[in-house]
Amino acid sequence: MKPQFLIAAPHSGAGKTTITLALLRALQRSGRRVQPFKCGPDYLDPKHHTLAAGRESVNLDAFMMPEPHLFEVYQRYARQADVSIIEGVMGLFDGAHKMEGSSAALAALLDIPVILVVDAQAMAYSAAALLYGYRHFFPGIKLAGVIFNFVNAPSHYRILEEAAADAGVPVLGYLPERPDIRISSRHLGLHISGETDYNAVIDTAADHLSEHIDLELLLQHTLRPEPAAAVITPASPGRLQIAIARDEAFNFTYRENIAALSQLGDIRYFSPLTAASLPPADLLYFPGGYPELYLPQLAANTTLLQQLRQYEGRILAECGGMMYLGENIIDENGQPWPMAGLLKVSTSMQHKALTLGYREIHIGNEVFRGHEFHYSQYETVPEITGPAIRIFNARQETVAGVVFHTPRILAGYMHFYWGDNIEGLQRVLGLVS
CATH class of the missing domain: 3.40.50.300 (P-loop containing nucleotide triphosphate hydrolases)
Known part of the structure; x- marks a missing residue:
C-alpha cells in the first residue's frame, strides 16, 4: 500500500x-x-x-x-x-x-x-x-x-x-x-x-x-494498493541527431514527448538566445515558451538565424517556436523584430486575445491531439497550400486554425502530444515512409 x-x-x-x-x-x-x-x-x-x-x-x-x-x-x-x-x-x-x-x-x-x-x-x-x-x-x-x-x-x-x-x-x-x-x-x-x-x-x-x-x-x-508493474516494450534506439531549443524563451515540453523522441536517436539541447551556432541535427524541435519576452536577444543572434535559414533537415515547432520560425514577431508597442523567416507569417503581441482549448488535428491518415494556449495572433491570416489538414476541438467541432506542413516543417500554435505515437510523428515529418 x-x-x-x-x-x-x-x-x-x-x-x-x-x-x-x-x-x-x-x-x-x-x-x-x-x-x-x-x-x-x-x-x-x-x-x-x-x-x-x-x-x-x-x-x-x-x-x-x-x-x-x-x-x-x-x-x-x-x-x-x-x-x-x-x-x-x-x-x-x-x-x-x-x-x-x-x-x-x-x-x-x-x-x-x-x-x-x-x-x-x-x-x-x-x-x-x-x-x-x-x-x-x-x-x-x-x-x-x-x-x-x-x-x-x-x-x-x-x-x-x-x-x-x-x-x-x-x-x-x-x-x-x-x-x-x-x-x-x-x-x-x-x-x-x-x-x-x-x-x-x-x-x-x-x-x-x-x-x-x-x-x-x-x-x-x-x-x-501499489501500482502494477508497467509493461514496457523496449524501443530500438534510433540514429538520428535531435536538437531541442531549451532556454528562458523556449521551455514548454512534455516529459513523455522527450522520452519518445529519445527513441529516435541522441538528443542535445541548445539556446536560440545564446548559441553561437546551430548544432548538427537531423531534426530541430522548437517548443513553446516566452519568445515575446526576449525579442531583442533573439533578433540579435543573427548568426544562428542565418544558419537556421540554411538548415536542410526536419523542423518541428509549436506556438512560440512557430512564432520564431516566422518573418517577424511584433511586440506590444508595434515594433517588429526579425526572426528566421522560414514561414511566410508574422505574429503579434500588440492586440492580445486569448486562444485556449484542446485540439485534434488530422494530417492525412495521422491524428494528433494537443492544446492551444496563447495570447499572440497572426498579423495576417496565412495562406496555406499543400495537403488539407482538419482541426477539431474537444467536442469534435471544426476549428478554424493554421498548421504549416511542408516536406520538412511541421509547425503551428498547437502544442502536440506524441508520447504514445512517435511513429506517426516520424511519418508526418517524413523521417520514415
Missing part, C-alpha cells in the same frame, strides 16, 4: 497549487520519494512541482493520452516513489466537455482518492452542503478528506469541522491566511521569477502546512 491522491478544489483560486507545493516539499523533507503529477496540459505547474519535490513532474491528460498509455505512464513513475500526488485542474468536475478530462475523471480512472481544498474565508456551516454534494455527486470517486484554506480563526475552524462531520467527510486540517506564501500569477500563468526566492516561499509554505495539518493522518487516509 502506498499513499496516492489527487488534490482538487471546487474552483480555481482555492489554493490547491500552493498546498500541493507545500505537501511536496514537506514530504520530500521527511525523506520520502514524492512523485508529482499534473492533471491536464499545463506546462507551468509541473515546473513548480519539480522544484518543490526534487523529482520531475509528469502530465496526465485523459484527452491527449489514450487510457492504456496514461495508465502505463502513471504506473511507471508511481512505482518508483513512496508517495504520488496529482494536482488537479480547475474545479474537480470541470472538463473539456462536462467531466471529460476533468480531475474527477482522472481520479476515477486511476482509482485514487481525492483531497478537496475548500476556500473557507467567506464560508461557515454552509460548507456541509458543499461537501455533501461533492461527496455524492459522482460515485466514481472517493473523497478522502478536506483541507480548509484561508480560515480566519480557530473558532471559525470549529464550525467548519462540524460541517464536515455532518457531511461525512474527514477533516485533514486547515490553513490560516498567509499572504507571504501566495504565489503571484503572471503572463500565461504561474511564473518562477527566481529559484532561490521561490524555494524560500515553498519552504515557508511547507512549514505553515506542517504546523496545521497532520501529514501522517493525511497519508493514512490516502493509502491505495
Whole structure:
C-alpha cells in the first residue's frame, strides 16, 4: 500500500497549487520519494512541482493520452516513489466537455482518492452542503478528506469541522491566511521569477502546512494498493541527431514527448538566445515558451538565424517556436523584430486575445491531439497550400486554425502530444515512409 491522491478544489483560486507545493516539499523533507503529477496540459505547474519535490513532474491528460498509455505512464513513475500526488485542474468536475478530462475523471480512472481544498474565508456551516454534494455527486470517486484554506480563526475552524462531520467527510486540517506564501500569477500563468526566492516561499509554505495539518493522518487516509508493474516494450534506439531549443524563451515540453523522441536517436539541447551556432541535427524541435519576452536577444543572434535559414533537415515547432520560425514577431508597442523567416507569417503581441482549448488535428491518415494556449495572433491570416489538414476541438467541432506542413516543417500554435505515437510523428515529418 502506498499513499496516492489527487488534490482538487471546487474552483480555481482555492489554493490547491500552493498546498500541493507545500505537501511536496514537506514530504520530500521527511525523506520520502514524492512523485508529482499534473492533471491536464499545463506546462507551468509541473515546473513548480519539480522544484518543490526534487523529482520531475509528469502530465496526465485523459484527452491527449489514450487510457492504456496514461495508465502505463502513471504506473511507471508511481512505482518508483513512496508517495504520488496529482494536482488537479480547475474545479474537480470541470472538463473539456462536462467531466471529460476533468480531475474527477482522472481520479476515477486511476482509482485514487481525492483531497478537496475548500476556500473557507467567506464560508461557515454552509460548507456541509458543499461537501455533501461533492461527496455524492459522482460515485466514481472517493473523497478522502478536506483541507480548509484561508480560515480566519480557530473558532471559525470549529464550525467548519462540524460541517464536515455532518457531511461525512474527514477533516485533514486547515490553513490560516498567509499572504507571504501566495504565489503571484503572471503572463500565461504561474511564473518562477527566481529559484532561490521561490524555494524560500515553498519552504515557508511547507512549514505553515506542517504546523496545521497532520501529514501522517493525511497519508493514512490516502493509502491505495501499489501500482502494477508497467509493461514496457523496449524501443530500438534510433540514429538520428535531435536538437531541442531549451532556454528562458523556449521551455514548454512534455516529459513523455522527450522520452519518445529519445527513441529516435541522441538528443542535445541548445539556446536560440545564446548559441553561437546551430548544432548538427537531423531534426530541430522548437517548443513553446516566452519568445515575446526576449525579442531583442533573439533578433540579435543573427548568426544562428542565418544558419537556421540554411538548415536542410526536419523542423518541428509549436506556438512560440512557430512564432520564431516566422518573418517577424511584433511586440506590444508595434515594433517588429526579425526572426528566421522560414514561414511566410508574422505574429503579434500588440492586440492580445486569448486562444485556449484542446485540439485534434488530422494530417492525412495521422491524428494528433494537443492544446492551444496563447495570447499572440497572426498579423495576417496565412495562406496555406499543400495537403488539407482538419482541426477539431474537444467536442469534435471544426476549428478554424493554421498548421504549416511542408516536406520538412511541421509547425503551428498547437502544442502536440506524441508520447504514445512517435511513429506517426516520424511519418508526418517524413523521417520514415
